[in-house]
Every structure is written in structure tokens, then in C-alpha cells.
Amino acid sequence: xxxxxxxxxPTDFIRxxxxxxxxxxKHTRIxxxxxxxxxxxxHIGHAKxxxxxFGIAHEFDGLCNVRMDDTNxxxxxxxxxxxxxxxxxxxxxxxxxxxxxxxxxxxxxTSIDFISSRLSSLEKARPTxxx
Numbered sequence: 001x002x003x004x005x006x007x008x009x010p011t012d013f014i015r016x017x018x019x020x021x022x023x024x025x026k027h028t029r030i031x032x033x034x035x036x037x038x039x040x041x042x043h044i045g046h047a048k049x050x051x052x053x054f055g056i057a058h059e060f061d062g063l064c065n066v067r068m069d070d071t072n073x074x075x076x077x078x079x080x081x082x083x084x085x086x087x088x089x090x091x092x093x094x095x096x097x098x099x100x101x102x103x104x105x106x107x108x109x110t111s112i113d114f115i116s117s118r119l120s121s122l123e124k125a126r127p128t129x130x131x
Contacts, residue, residue: 014052018060030062031101034088038068039075042087050088054096063101 021027032053036046057064066088070076092100 015056015059018056022060030057030060032057032062032064033067034064035067035069036084037071038077038080038084039070039072040080041083046084046087047091050091054092054099057099057101058096062099064096064099065101 018030022030034046034050034053036042054064056062066085068081068084088100089097
């Protein structure tokens with residue numbers, strides 16, 4: 001009877017950096033993130049990112065946060081957020097679900113939001129003689 005060879009643990013430069021940072025104490029806990037934009041459905045690149053980020057969190061007993069980057073709010077829809085979360089749960093089910101960190105965070109980082117907030121502040125601070 002022949003014995004099956006045990007495959008070596010996969011490694012790459014990202015895992016090597018994470019392992020070194022933990023070994024040296026530069027970081028004591030690993031937290032990764034998956035940052036999709038909720039303006040469409042996931043594609044194969046997203047699946048790769050989910051597997052990489054949740055995989056590293058899983059291997060190093062960390063967390064992976066889902067952070068929705070909303071850089072185009074006119075295309076954002078709850079349907080996409082729900083779909084993204086369903087797909088992410090499907091991909092990590094049974095192997096990395098314990099590494100999912102909290103509820104998804106939706107960030108609004110648009111220039112329009114920034115400019116609107118600044119214009120509002122300027123409007124309030126405008127001298128009455130400029131009205």
C-alpha cells in the first residue's frame with residue numbers, strides 16, 4: 001500500500017507578511033476586509049477577493065469585515081447589497097463563517113457628498129449682506 005503525500009500548506013507573499021507581522025508582534029490580530037460596491041452583482045474577481053480575504057482571516061484566526069464602498073450612490077440598490085451578502089455567505093459557509101466580522105458597513109465616500117456638506121456649511125456661514 002502506498003501512502004499519499006501530504007500537500008504543503010499553500011503560501012504566498014501576503015500570507016508570509018501576515019505571518020511575519022504576527023510572529024514579530026507588529027500586529028496581534030488580523031482583520032481583513034472585502035470592499036464591494038453595491039451597484040451590481042458579484043463577478044469572479046469578487047469571489048477571488050472573498051476567498052483571499054476570508055481565507056487569510058480564517059488561517060490566522062482573524063476577522064474579515066464586509067465594507068460596502070459606495071462611490072456611486074445613484075446606482076446603489078438594496079437588491080445589490082442583499083445579493084452581495086447572500087453570495088458572500090454562500091462562499092464562506094462551513095469554513096470561514098466564524099470569521100465574518102459584524103454587519104456590513106456601507107460607506108458613502110462620494111465627492112458629491114463631501115461638496116454638498118461643504119456648501120451647506122458655507123451657506124450657513126454666509127454673511128447676510130451676501131444674500
